Amino acid sequence: MFDWIQNMADWFVYGVLGLAKEQHLAEALNFFIYDTTKILILLFVVIFLMGIVNSYFPIDKVKNYLSRNKLYGIEYLMASLFGVVTPFCSCSSVPLFIGFVRGGIPLGVTFSFLITSPLVNEVAIGLFVGLFGIKTTIIYVVSGVLLGTISGAILQKLKLEPLLTPWVKEVLVSAQREQDVFQAEKQTFKQRLPIIWAEVQKILKGIIPYVLIGIAIGGLMHGYIPEGFFEQYMDEDNLFAVPIATILAVPMYSNASGILPVVQVLVAKGIPLGTAIAFMMGVVGLSLPEAMLLKKVMTLKLIAIFFGVVTLCIIVSGYLFNFIL
Protein backbone atom coordinates (compact mmCIF):
# COMPACT_ATOMS: atom_id res chain seq x y z
CA MET A 1 0.00 0.00 0.00
CA PHE A 2 2.82 2.37 0.75
CA ASP A 3 5.29 1.30 -1.93
CA TRP A 4 4.84 4.52 -3.80
CA ILE A 5 6.03 6.51 -0.79
CA GLN A 6 9.16 4.35 -0.61
CA ASN A 7 9.72 4.92 -4.32
CA MET A 8 9.29 8.63 -3.85
CA ALA A 9 11.75 8.69 -0.94
CA ASP A 10 14.25 6.64 -2.98
CA TRP A 11 13.84 8.94 -5.96
CA PHE A 12 14.39 12.06 -3.86
CA VAL A 13 17.34 10.85 -1.79
CA TYR A 14 19.25 8.82 -4.38
CA GLY A 15 18.06 10.58 -7.55
CA VAL A 16 17.60 14.26 -6.79
CA LEU A 17 20.18 14.59 -4.01
CA GLY A 18 22.43 11.97 -5.60
CA LEU A 19 23.45 10.38 -2.30
CA ALA A 20 24.97 6.91 -2.33
CA LYS A 21 22.85 4.10 -0.96
CA GLU A 22 25.43 2.93 1.56
CA GLN A 23 25.78 6.24 3.36
CA HIS A 24 24.31 6.48 6.86
CA LEU A 25 23.01 9.96 6.15
CA ALA A 26 21.22 8.80 3.01
CA GLU A 27 19.57 5.92 4.83
CA ALA A 28 18.50 8.09 7.75
CA LEU A 29 17.09 10.71 5.39
CA ASN A 30 15.28 8.06 3.38
CA PHE A 31 13.77 6.61 6.55
CA PHE A 32 12.72 10.06 7.74
CA ILE A 33 11.03 11.01 4.47
CA TYR A 34 9.26 7.67 4.18
CA ASP A 35 8.05 7.61 7.77
CA THR A 36 6.87 11.22 7.97
CA THR A 37 5.01 11.04 4.65
CA LYS A 38 3.30 7.79 5.57
CA ILE A 39 2.35 8.90 9.06
CA LEU A 40 1.10 12.32 8.02
CA ILE A 41 -1.13 10.75 5.35
CA LEU A 42 -2.55 8.26 7.86
CA LEU A 43 -3.07 10.95 10.48
CA PHE A 44 -4.88 13.08 7.96
CA VAL A 45 -7.20 10.23 6.95
CA VAL A 46 -8.01 9.14 10.50
CA ILE A 47 -8.55 12.66 11.85
CA PHE A 48 -10.77 13.49 8.90
CA LEU A 49 -12.91 10.37 9.30
CA MET A 50 -13.26 10.94 13.04
CA GLY A 51 -14.20 14.55 12.32
CA ILE A 52 -17.08 13.39 10.13
CA VAL A 53 -18.29 10.90 12.75
CA ASN A 54 -18.11 13.55 15.43
CA SER A 55 -19.97 16.11 13.38
CA TYR A 56 -22.98 13.81 13.20
CA PHE A 57 -22.57 12.36 16.65
CA PRO A 58 -21.66 15.13 19.07
CA ILE A 59 -21.22 14.74 22.81
CA ASP A 60 -24.69 16.11 23.62
CA LYS A 61 -26.32 13.27 21.74
CA VAL A 62 -24.08 10.78 23.53
CA LYS A 63 -25.10 12.17 26.88
CA ASN A 64 -28.78 12.13 26.04
CA TYR A 65 -28.51 8.57 24.82
CA LEU A 66 -26.75 7.36 27.94
CA SER A 67 -29.15 9.06 30.32
CA ARG A 68 -32.23 7.95 28.39
CA ASN A 69 -31.53 4.27 28.05
CA LYS A 70 -31.24 1.64 30.70
CA LEU A 71 -28.65 -0.73 29.37
CA TYR A 72 -28.14 -3.43 31.99
CA GLY A 73 -24.37 -3.20 32.26
CA ILE A 74 -23.70 -2.53 28.61
CA GLU A 75 -23.60 1.20 29.39
CA TYR A 76 -19.96 1.00 30.49
CA LEU A 77 -18.99 -0.44 27.14
CA MET A 78 -21.17 2.10 25.34
CA ALA A 79 -19.65 5.01 27.26
CA SER A 80 -16.20 3.65 26.52
CA LEU A 81 -16.98 3.33 22.80
CA PHE A 82 -18.40 6.82 22.72
CA GLY A 83 -15.13 7.96 24.23
CA VAL A 84 -13.30 6.70 21.16
CA VAL A 85 -15.27 8.80 18.69
CA THR A 86 -15.36 11.92 20.81
CA PRO A 87 -12.31 14.12 20.62
CA PHE A 88 -11.16 15.03 24.07
CA CYS A 89 -9.63 18.18 25.36
CA SER A 90 -8.64 17.89 29.00
CA CYS A 91 -10.01 21.37 29.59
CA SER A 92 -13.47 20.04 28.77
CA SER A 93 -13.27 17.29 31.34
CA VAL A 94 -14.93 19.24 34.15
CA PRO A 95 -17.98 20.54 32.24
CA LEU A 96 -18.31 17.09 30.74
CA PHE A 97 -18.19 15.42 34.12
CA ILE A 98 -20.83 17.72 35.61
CA GLY A 99 -23.03 17.40 32.54
CA PHE A 100 -22.97 13.61 32.78
CA VAL A 101 -23.64 13.62 36.53
CA ARG A 102 -26.52 16.04 36.09
CA GLY A 103 -27.97 13.85 33.38
CA GLY A 104 -28.31 11.06 35.92
CA ILE A 105 -25.56 8.96 34.39
CA PRO A 106 -23.87 6.76 37.04
CA LEU A 107 -20.42 7.85 38.18
CA GLY A 108 -18.77 4.65 36.92
CA VAL A 109 -20.17 5.11 33.42
CA THR A 110 -18.91 8.68 33.41
CA PHE A 111 -15.49 7.37 34.40
CA SER A 112 -15.56 4.85 31.54
CA PHE A 113 -16.01 7.73 29.15
CA LEU A 114 -13.37 9.90 30.84
CA ILE A 115 -10.80 7.09 30.66
CA THR A 116 -11.25 6.01 27.06
CA SER A 117 -11.71 9.43 25.53
CA PRO A 118 -8.09 10.58 25.86
CA LEU A 119 -6.68 7.04 25.70
CA VAL A 120 -8.03 6.11 22.29
CA ASN A 121 -8.13 9.22 20.17
CA GLU A 122 -7.76 9.96 16.49
CA VAL A 123 -4.16 11.10 16.75
CA ALA A 124 -3.07 8.01 18.65
CA ILE A 125 -4.84 5.73 16.16
CA GLY A 126 -3.30 7.44 13.13
CA LEU A 127 0.17 7.19 14.65
CA PHE A 128 -0.29 3.60 15.73
CA VAL A 129 -1.30 2.47 12.25
CA GLY A 130 1.69 4.27 10.75
CA LEU A 131 4.26 3.04 13.26
CA PHE A 132 3.12 -0.41 14.38
CA GLY A 133 0.72 -1.57 11.68
CA ILE A 134 -2.96 -2.46 11.67
CA LYS A 135 -2.80 -5.50 13.92
CA THR A 136 -1.16 -3.74 16.86
CA THR A 137 -3.49 -0.77 16.39
CA ILE A 138 -6.55 -2.99 16.71
CA ILE A 139 -5.11 -4.56 19.83
CA TYR A 140 -4.44 -1.12 21.29
CA VAL A 141 -7.93 0.19 20.49
CA VAL A 142 -9.74 -2.91 21.75
CA SER A 143 -7.75 -3.02 24.96
CA GLY A 144 -8.21 0.73 25.47
CA VAL A 145 -11.97 0.30 25.19
CA LEU A 146 -11.96 -2.71 27.53
CA LEU A 147 -9.75 -0.86 29.98
CA GLY A 148 -12.26 2.02 30.14
CA THR A 149 -15.16 -0.41 30.50
CA ILE A 150 -13.62 -2.48 33.27
CA SER A 151 -12.12 0.43 35.22
CA GLY A 152 -15.49 2.22 35.08
CA ALA A 153 -17.34 -0.83 36.36
CA ILE A 154 -14.82 -1.28 39.20
CA LEU A 155 -15.06 2.41 40.16
CA GLN A 156 -18.86 2.16 40.23
CA LYS A 157 -18.66 -0.82 42.60
CA LEU A 158 -16.54 1.22 45.01
CA LYS A 159 -19.47 3.64 45.59
CA LEU A 160 -17.44 6.79 45.41
CA GLU A 161 -20.23 9.40 45.38
CA PRO A 162 -19.47 10.59 48.96
CA LEU A 163 -15.99 11.60 47.77
CA LEU A 164 -17.19 14.18 45.30
CA THR A 165 -16.77 17.84 46.24
CA PRO A 166 -19.80 19.28 48.06
CA TRP A 167 -21.20 21.31 45.21
CA VAL A 168 -21.10 18.34 42.87
CA LYS A 169 -23.01 16.31 45.45
CA GLU A 170 -25.72 18.96 45.28
CA VAL A 171 -25.82 18.52 41.54
CA LEU A 172 -26.08 14.80 42.09
CA VAL A 173 -29.14 15.20 44.32
CA SER A 174 -30.98 17.23 41.75
CA ALA A 175 -29.85 14.93 38.96
CA GLN A 176 -32.57 13.83 36.67
CA ARG A 177 -32.74 11.87 33.51
CA GLU A 178 -33.27 15.14 31.80
CA GLN A 179 -33.05 15.70 28.12
CA ASP A 180 -31.25 18.89 27.45
CA VAL A 181 -32.84 20.63 24.57
CA PHE A 182 -30.34 19.87 21.91
CA GLN A 183 -30.24 22.32 19.11
CA ALA A 184 -29.24 19.90 16.43
CA GLU A 185 -27.40 21.72 13.76
CA LYS A 186 -29.42 20.69 10.77
CA GLN A 187 -26.78 21.04 8.17
CA THR A 188 -26.06 19.29 4.95
CA PHE A 189 -22.75 17.50 4.50
CA LYS A 190 -21.67 20.35 2.26
CA GLN A 191 -22.21 22.83 5.06
CA ARG A 192 -20.45 20.62 7.59
CA LEU A 193 -17.41 19.98 5.47
CA PRO A 194 -15.72 23.38 5.90
CA ILE A 195 -16.12 23.11 9.69
CA ILE A 196 -14.70 19.59 9.75
CA TRP A 197 -11.93 20.68 7.41
CA ALA A 198 -10.95 23.61 9.61
CA GLU A 199 -10.80 21.28 12.60
CA VAL A 200 -8.59 18.79 10.76
CA GLN A 201 -6.19 21.55 9.80
CA LYS A 202 -6.06 22.86 13.35
CA ILE A 203 -5.30 19.44 14.85
CA LEU A 204 -2.66 18.64 12.23
CA LYS A 205 -0.97 22.02 12.63
CA GLY A 206 -0.82 21.44 16.37
CA ILE A 207 0.82 18.04 16.20
CA ILE A 208 3.03 18.17 13.10
CA PRO A 209 6.03 19.71 14.91
CA TYR A 210 5.89 16.98 17.58
CA VAL A 211 5.53 14.23 15.00
CA LEU A 212 8.52 15.53 13.03
CA ILE A 213 10.69 15.88 16.13
CA GLY A 214 9.58 12.48 17.40
CA ILE A 215 10.42 10.76 14.12
CA ALA A 216 13.73 12.60 13.87
CA ILE A 217 14.73 11.48 17.36
CA GLY A 218 13.49 7.98 16.55
CA GLY A 219 15.55 7.98 13.38
CA LEU A 220 18.70 9.00 15.23
CA MET A 221 18.15 6.36 17.88
CA HIS A 222 17.65 3.79 15.16
CA GLY A 223 21.17 4.47 13.98
CA TYR A 224 22.92 4.59 17.34
CA ILE A 225 21.27 2.10 19.66
CA PRO A 226 22.35 -1.43 18.86
CA GLU A 227 19.68 -4.06 18.17
CA GLY A 228 18.41 -5.76 21.31
CA PHE A 229 20.03 -3.13 23.54
CA PHE A 230 17.12 -2.98 25.98
CA GLU A 231 16.53 -6.67 26.16
CA GLN A 232 19.04 -7.01 28.95
CA TYR A 233 17.08 -4.55 31.12
CA MET A 234 13.51 -4.96 30.10
CA ASP A 235 12.88 -8.40 28.77
CA GLU A 236 9.65 -10.26 29.35
CA ASP A 237 11.04 -12.17 32.30
CA ASN A 238 11.64 -8.99 34.24
CA LEU A 239 8.48 -8.82 36.33
CA PHE A 240 9.01 -5.22 37.38
CA ALA A 241 9.36 -3.74 33.91
CA VAL A 242 5.64 -3.22 33.31
CA PRO A 243 4.77 -1.53 36.61
CA ILE A 244 7.87 0.65 36.49
CA ALA A 245 7.17 1.75 32.92
CA THR A 246 3.54 2.52 33.76
CA ILE A 247 4.22 4.44 36.94
CA LEU A 248 6.93 6.46 35.23
CA ALA A 249 4.48 7.31 32.48
CA VAL A 250 1.51 8.56 34.53
CA PRO A 251 2.88 11.97 35.56
CA MET A 252 4.24 12.59 32.08
CA TYR A 253 2.04 14.85 30.06
CA SER A 254 3.79 14.45 26.85
CA ASN A 255 2.20 14.93 23.55
CA ALA A 256 1.53 11.41 22.31
CA SER A 257 2.45 12.49 18.81
CA GLY A 258 6.00 13.16 19.94
CA ILE A 259 6.51 10.13 22.10
CA LEU A 260 5.00 7.39 19.93
CA PRO A 261 7.73 7.44 17.26
CA VAL A 262 10.33 7.11 20.01
CA VAL A 263 8.49 4.20 21.60
CA GLN A 264 8.37 2.48 18.24
CA VAL A 265 12.16 2.53 18.08
CA LEU A 266 12.39 1.21 21.63
CA VAL A 267 10.20 -1.72 20.60
CA ALA A 268 12.36 -2.32 17.55
CA LYS A 269 15.39 -2.39 19.87
CA GLY A 270 13.97 -5.03 22.15
CA ILE A 271 11.49 -3.59 24.63
CA PRO A 272 8.49 -5.95 24.76
CA LEU A 273 5.41 -4.51 23.10
CA GLY A 274 3.20 -5.00 26.18
CA THR A 275 5.58 -2.97 28.33
CA ALA A 276 5.67 -0.27 25.66
CA ILE A 277 1.88 -0.17 25.33
CA ALA A 278 1.47 0.07 29.11
CA PHE A 279 3.89 2.99 29.04
CA MET A 280 1.96 4.65 26.19
CA MET A 281 -1.36 4.24 27.98
CA GLY A 282 0.09 5.80 31.11
CA VAL A 283 1.36 8.78 29.15
CA VAL A 284 -1.75 9.33 27.06
CA GLY A 285 -4.49 8.28 29.45
CA LEU A 286 -3.51 9.84 32.76
CA SER A 287 -1.78 13.08 33.46
CA LEU A 288 -1.14 15.50 36.29
CA PRO A 289 -2.77 18.50 34.57
CA GLU A 290 -5.93 16.43 34.23
CA ALA A 291 -5.78 15.58 37.93
CA MET A 292 -5.47 19.29 38.75
CA LEU A 293 -8.57 20.09 36.71
CA LEU A 294 -10.55 17.27 38.28
CA LYS A 295 -9.83 18.73 41.73
CA LYS A 296 -12.74 21.07 41.13
CA VAL A 297 -15.19 18.18 41.16
CA MET A 298 -13.45 15.45 43.13
CA THR A 299 -11.68 15.22 46.46
CA LEU A 300 -8.02 14.27 46.34
CA LYS A 301 -8.89 10.86 47.69
CA LEU A 302 -11.27 10.21 44.81
CA ILE A 303 -8.70 11.34 42.25
CA ALA A 304 -6.16 9.04 43.87
CA ILE A 305 -8.57 6.09 43.73
CA PHE A 306 -9.47 6.89 40.11
CA PHE A 307 -5.84 7.07 39.02
CA GLY A 308 -4.94 4.05 41.13
CA VAL A 309 -7.59 1.81 39.59
CA VAL A 310 -6.74 2.88 36.05
CA THR A 311 -3.00 2.47 36.63
CA LEU A 312 -3.60 -1.01 37.99
CA CYS A 313 -5.70 -1.95 34.96
CA ILE A 314 -2.99 -0.62 32.65
CA ILE A 315 -0.35 -2.72 34.42
CA VAL A 316 -2.52 -5.82 34.14
CA SER A 317 -3.08 -5.25 30.43
CA GLY A 318 0.66 -4.73 29.97
CA TYR A 319 1.33 -8.16 31.46
CA LEU A 320 -1.43 -9.64 29.32
CA PHE A 321 0.09 -8.25 26.15
CA ASN A 322 3.53 -9.55 26.97
CA PHE A 323 1.95 -12.90 27.66
CA ILE A 324 -0.17 -13.05 24.49
CA LEU A 325 2.06 -11.34 21.90
Added chain:
Amino acid sequence: MTKVIKILGTGCPKCQSMTGVVKGVVLENNLDATIEKVEDIMEIMNYSVLSTPALVIDNVITIKGRIPSKSEVLELLT
Protein backbone atom coordinates in the same frame (compact mmCIF):
# COMPACT_ATOMS: atom_id res chain seq x y z
CA MET B 1 -29.49 46.94 20.61
CA THR B 2 -26.28 45.96 22.26
CA LYS B 3 -25.63 42.28 21.93
CA VAL B 4 -24.31 40.46 24.97
CA ILE B 5 -21.61 37.99 24.05
CA LYS B 6 -20.33 35.51 26.58
CA ILE B 7 -17.46 33.15 26.04
CA LEU B 8 -17.54 30.13 28.31
CA GLY B 9 -14.28 28.38 28.98
CA THR B 10 -11.97 27.44 31.78
CA GLY B 11 -9.02 29.24 30.26
CA CYS B 12 -7.63 26.61 27.92
CA PRO B 13 -5.81 27.63 24.71
CA LYS B 14 -8.88 26.89 22.60
CA CYS B 15 -10.98 29.26 24.68
CA GLN B 16 -8.42 32.01 24.30
CA SER B 17 -8.33 31.68 20.55
CA MET B 18 -12.12 31.81 20.43
CA THR B 19 -12.01 35.06 22.40
CA GLY B 20 -9.48 36.38 19.90
CA VAL B 21 -11.68 35.56 16.93
CA VAL B 22 -14.80 37.11 18.47
CA LYS B 23 -13.00 40.26 19.61
CA GLY B 24 -11.52 40.65 16.14
CA VAL B 25 -14.90 40.40 14.44
CA VAL B 26 -16.53 42.90 16.80
CA LEU B 27 -13.72 45.44 16.37
CA GLU B 28 -13.34 45.10 12.63
CA ASN B 29 -17.03 45.54 11.97
CA ASN B 30 -17.74 48.14 14.64
CA LEU B 31 -20.47 45.97 16.12
CA ASP B 32 -22.48 47.07 19.11
CA ALA B 33 -21.66 44.27 21.52
CA THR B 34 -20.15 43.53 24.92
CA ILE B 35 -17.83 40.60 25.37
CA GLU B 36 -17.55 38.80 28.66
CA LYS B 37 -15.34 35.85 29.47
CA VAL B 38 -16.94 33.38 31.84
CA GLU B 39 -14.28 31.28 33.53
CA ASP B 40 -16.06 30.19 36.69
CA ILE B 41 -17.03 26.55 36.32
CA MET B 42 -20.21 26.93 38.41
CA GLU B 43 -21.44 29.67 36.14
CA ILE B 44 -20.47 27.76 33.03
CA MET B 45 -22.53 24.82 34.20
CA ASN B 46 -25.64 26.98 34.29
CA TYR B 47 -25.53 26.86 30.53
CA SER B 48 -25.48 23.07 30.31
CA VAL B 49 -22.65 22.88 27.84
CA LEU B 50 -20.56 19.72 27.77
CA SER B 51 -17.61 20.95 25.83
CA THR B 52 -15.82 24.23 26.00
CA PRO B 53 -15.21 26.77 24.57
CA ALA B 54 -18.80 27.81 24.01
CA LEU B 55 -20.09 31.02 22.49
CA VAL B 56 -23.25 32.50 24.00
CA ILE B 57 -24.98 35.39 22.25
CA ASP B 58 -27.88 37.02 24.08
CA ASN B 59 -28.15 33.95 26.29
CA VAL B 60 -28.37 31.51 23.40
CA ILE B 61 -25.64 28.93 22.97
CA THR B 62 -24.53 29.17 19.39
CA ILE B 63 -21.24 27.31 19.14
CA LYS B 64 -19.67 24.79 21.46
CA GLY B 65 -16.53 22.74 21.57
CA ARG B 66 -14.78 24.30 18.63
CA ILE B 67 -13.27 27.51 17.39
CA PRO B 68 -15.48 29.27 14.85
CA SER B 69 -14.27 31.11 11.79
CA LYS B 70 -14.58 34.88 11.54
CA SER B 71 -17.26 34.75 8.89
CA GLU B 72 -19.30 32.39 11.02
CA VAL B 73 -19.17 34.71 14.00
CA LEU B 74 -20.04 37.73 11.84
CA GLU B 75 -23.07 35.89 10.53
CA LEU B 76 -24.21 35.05 14.05
CA LEU B 77 -23.81 38.63 15.19
CA THR B 78 -25.62 40.39 12.40
